[in-house]
Amino acid sequence: MVSLETLTPFQDKPIEPWQFQLISPHNRIAGLYIYHFEWVFGLEYDGFPYSSELNTMSVSKDIRPYLEKGLLILIPTADVLERAYEMLIYNNKRPREPDERKRFEEFGTGPWEYTIMPGRWDRKTKKSSLPPLFDCSPDGTLIPFSFDDCDYDTLPRFTSVVHPLIVIMLHRMNIRDDHPSMTIQEKLIAPLEKVLCKWPEWQHNRFLPMANAKFKREYDVGRKIVCRCLRCLENTPSTTTASSSELEDTYTDDEEEVGKEGREDEYKELSRIANERISVWRGCLEGVASNHDDVKHDDILDRYAQECTDAADKVMLRQEEERAKREALAAEMQGDFPSKKKSRLS
Known part of the structure; x- marks a missing residue:
């Protein structure tokens, strides 16, 4: 069984163990996502466990750069990824107070199982972008190891107390390439992608x-x-x-999203009223449209029906003002047919 502690790209260099932090507090890219992580996965503000064993694992020092750059990746099991997806969706829903979120601690305790595989692939050769690797056996013998011939059932797996939610964060920072095997895509990549696609953008x-x-x-x-x-x-x-x-x-x-969610029923009712009024307005203008091509497509009225994103009193006021203008314009235009007066609705 391959281990990240015994994997090395060198044949003539002793393996040196290294405590690898998946997410470093000094990583500037991580700073773009850390508050998202703390919110959707139920941590306190500034509560990411950087120095905890949940974020630290022992690896060979020469493998560390591959993990940092996403050339070598760890993928949790599909059922763990599904739990992460459910927590992310629940905690990201607005409106929700900070203490109403599902908590990080509720996710469970390890160790968890992970699959090891390359994160970068050559599109033409469909070979991994990793250099030749060797697995060091207990007696010190270096055994050549390649991921190129591995499929889902033969990919190496291991258990670790490092937290799967933090592993997901690492994947958010290092977007991997598509794997050439459809089986691996379906059983490993697709469940991971499901979570990453819902990562918040607020x-x-x-x-x-x-x-x-x-x-x-x-x-x-x-x-x-x-x-x-x-x-x-x-x-x-x-x-x-x-x-x-x-x-x-x-x-x-994001605040606009909050307002929309909180007033969804109100918007539905406003949309219904707006559509009823539009049908009345179009009836008034039907004769005009038959003689004036520039009022056949009334995009302004369509927009009134579709948007309705203001407070109810503002929407109704705008509609009343527009109704008065339209009725006056319709009456004016119906009296000007012989002169083919240009419409002001263009």
């Missing part, structure tokens, strides 16, 4: 109360919570653990 730090979010209380973990999203940087003199009133002028695409 920018505002969710540990901070957001505008329009109806938190019952402020969330405080005893230290400043920073948000580096563009809106917060533009609208606050410094990043602070501000109350929702201090953030009332900030806005992100």
Whole structure:
């Protein structure tokens, strides 16, 4: 059985063990995703276990660069990936308070099983991008090992206490190539891709109360919570653990999502009313459209029906204003047929 502690690319160099951190606190790429991880996988703010055994494993020193660059990867089992997917979806749903999330500790305890395989493949030759590797046997003999002839059942597997959610984070940082074997794609890559495809893209730090979010209380973990999203940087003199009133002028695409989810029923009703009114308006303009090509496709009215993303009073006000304009325009145009007066609806 191949182990990351005994795998080496050198025949004339002794194997040196190394404690490898999957996610390093000094990794700038990890900094782009760490607050996403802490939120969707139920950790406290700034609570990622960098120095824990959940993030550290023993490997041969010469294999470490391949793990860091995604040339050699670990994949959890399909049932573990499915649990990770369910936790991510549950915790990422808005609105949700920080203490309503499923917790990191609830995921379970190890050791967990992992499959070892290359993460990069030559598209033409369908061979792995790894150099020739050797597995060191207990008596010191180096045995050549290649992943190229391995299929799903013959890929090496091992158990480790390193946490599968952290392994998923490593995959988010290092996107791997498609594996040439369809069996491996279906049984290993597809379950992993299912999780990665749902990785959050919001920018505002969710540990901070957001505008329009109806938190019952402020969330405080005893230290400043920073948000580096563009809106917060533009609208606050410094990043602070501000109350929702201090953030009332900030806005992100994620906040729009919060509003849509919270008022879904209201939007459905507004859409119904808007469509009813549009049918009435189109009836008023039907005779006009038959003589004026430029009002046959009334895209503005279609947009009113589809959007409805403002507060109800604003939508209704806009509709009333538009109704009055349309009725006046229809009456005016019906009196101008002989002169073929150009429509102002273009």
